[in-house]
Amino acid sequence: MTGNALAMFTLAHLSDPHLAPLPAPRWSELLGKRITGYINWRRKRRFVHDPAALAKIVADMQAHVPDHIAVTGDIANIALPEEFRRGRDWLESLGSARDVTFVPGNHDIYVQEAAAYATRQWGAFMSDDDGVGGFPFVRRRGPVALIGVSSGVPTAPFLATGWIGTQQLAALAAILNDLKNENLFRVVLIHHPPVSAAGRHKRLLDAPVLLRVIAAHGADLVLHGHDHVNMLNWLDGPNGTKVPAVGVPSASAAPGTDKDAAGYHLYRIAGAAGAWQCELISRGIGEDGEVVEEKRFSLVA
Ligand SMILES: [Fe+2]
DSSP states (O other): OOSOTTSOEEEEEEBOOOOSSOOOOOGGGGSTHHHHHHHHHHHTGGGTBOHHHHHHHHHHHHHTOOSEEEEOSOOOSSOOHHHHHHHHHHHHHHOOTTTEEEOOOTTTTOSTTHHHHHHHHHGGGSOOTTSOOSSSEEEEETTEEEEEOOOOOOOOTTOOOBOOOHHHHHHHHHHHHHHGGGTOEEEEEOSSOSSOOSOGGGSBTTHHHHHHHHHHHOOSEEEEOSSOSOEEEEEEOGGGOEEEEEEOOBTTBOTTSSSOOSEEEEEEEEEETTEEEEEEEEEEEOTTSSEEEEEEEEEEO
8 A cells, every 4th residue: 555645545443352272271360350361251252252253253354355454452251361362363364564563552561471371472563663662652554543552551350441651642742743744544543442431440441641641742643442332523623623533343352242243344545634534434243143344424524
């Protein structure tokens, strides 16, 4: 894909694959928060996250030949070292690190040591144009600038909160401001939703600061996962503009649970700064078990 702003660029977004089955943990690995997560997986989550559903979603997405794929976290479940090795295989099955961008979720950075596992196994998918890691990072692909933010932090048991932190937020503000001059469609990737009706135990705790950064410097699109449902919220941008924040269901959710069945989104992006066009196509597993188009509408006319 070249930088030709007239060409259509297709960005695919999926999230929260929560790869199953969970590798058998060693007893020594089930200390601390992992034990509650393991019990939760055995009792509930293993019946939700279905490898067959994920395979259908990925196959349907690949059939649409996206120019780039964004994955907004939660490959892992309780951040066992083996989950990072399997996660790397899965990311590589989607495409090369050039064509796939990842930001971690709370289940990836589930325990303190997990950030190092993520960097080791998934670093190539979470680095900037020069291959440098750390958050936020910027990748320029065609007319799009992908800005990867990490909201995954270890928390106490039964909490799934997110935290960006002042350093990352200050860097994000500077990046969004600088990118204004580059005529790029700015897409912020973050695991936790900036706006959510979910309970306090799973919110992004510094979301108010993120909203202020977006209001001051703008963005063209914010993509997230975490709540495992289709979501659209309009955030305030500068000068009365609005910024869509869009969430996808878990890419592996079996139909018939209390959350949306597995799905993903395609964004068809064209135009240039001041006159962007962006169409959202939502696809997911329908009643007959096949992946179907659920919605299609313009986010920017
Ligand atoms: Fe998740």
